[in-house]
Amino acid sequence: MLSILDGxxxxxxxxxxxxxxxxPEILGMGKIMSDESLxxxxxxLVPNLPKRxxxxxxxxxxxxxxxxxxxxxxxxxxxxxxxxxTAWILDADSSVKLLYGRQIGAEIGYNPRKSGQPSHTLHTLLNQQCSPGA
Known part of the structure; x- marks a missing residue:
């Protein structure tokens, strides 16, 4: 489900x-299963029907x-x-912050501008309650 929510x-x-x-921490999950386990x-749930x-x-x-x-x-x-x-909206944003030099927590990962460059990935989550009728 988290994969689907992530697009x-x-x-x-x-x-x-x-x-x-x-x-996963926000959703109270202990770990994420692998794609093969899924x-x-x-x-x-739906076994394959043999041809014969x-x-x-x-x-x-x-x-x-x-x-x-x-x-x-x-x-x-x-x-x-x-x-x-419940009337609510969860706005999730994940931004890549480029880093130069050696900084704590920097990892090489997905970076659209500089592949192979260490970066931090910042997660911003905003949960808003909607007023009735809004």
Missing amino acids: QRRYAHIAGLRGDEVA RRALSA CDEAQRAACLAQLMKSTIWMDTALSESTREALN
Whole structure:
């Protein structure tokens, strides 16, 4: 979910979030799973239907698909219910601050202007309550 909120579209992009210490802490997460762990977990929800299968296998796969769909609908509803009942906006901004010389905490990472240059990544999060009717 954090990957989706961060605008990622591929499983491989999750690896970029594993180095982020701020976002998981804000969300109360202990760690971020790897993209391979996520693939394995999601593949159990909807098993692949073999090209050649009998009716019993087809029925078992469809039953698993139905159970997974019900579970995902329920989980999504439970995870968003509170947020949808609260009028708020979370504005998240991640900025790269170029550094020169040797500074504490500087790491070589994604830097759009100077690749390979050490930098700090600044995270700014603003949570705003909206007034009713706004």
